[in-house]
Amino acid sequence: MRLGLRPFRQLAAATVLTYVSGVVGVAHASQVTMSNLQAVARSLAFVETLQHHDTVVLGVVYAPNDPAAKASAEDVVKLLQTVPGPNSTRLQGVAISADDLAKSSEHSDALFLMLGTAKFSTTILSAMHRDALVSVSDDPACLDNGSCVLMVRTDPAVEIVLNTELAAAVGARFSAVFTMMVKRK
8 A cells, every 4th residue: 555645745744734833823912021031120220211200101102903922912011010121110001902002191201112012113213203212122123114113122131222213313312421331223
């Protein structure tokens, strides 16, 4: 009895599809790490124009119409509750769709841009200019499209990049020590 290669091709295709869907599904959830969030909180301590009340509200901006992105943003909001804020404050996260930035009544002191928000840079920049908000992300794409003031990553090593032009445009000032320690774009 000869089976041929067809069943093996189907099995191989199913295995590849399962692997790829698993990797894509994990991309949103694993993108933001606790160490990245801690580095973001430390970096926000150097923003001289950031109001340091008891609580610093970080708007966690996610790509609209993507349930996985929304769930990932909500996970980041939960993680932020455990991260000490800048200068002895607490961090509080608020998940907000990029589409809702223009009409949101939620107060944010700064924005954290999730993976996948790069294509919504016009909406994000509009909100940043309107409300004088600093935006931070651990996604390098935000630097390419000019939507984040700070890009902060800790893996494989700590990397902090300051977009000086955007910082000036939204009225954000950083301590001199901080600007000497980070890369500038």
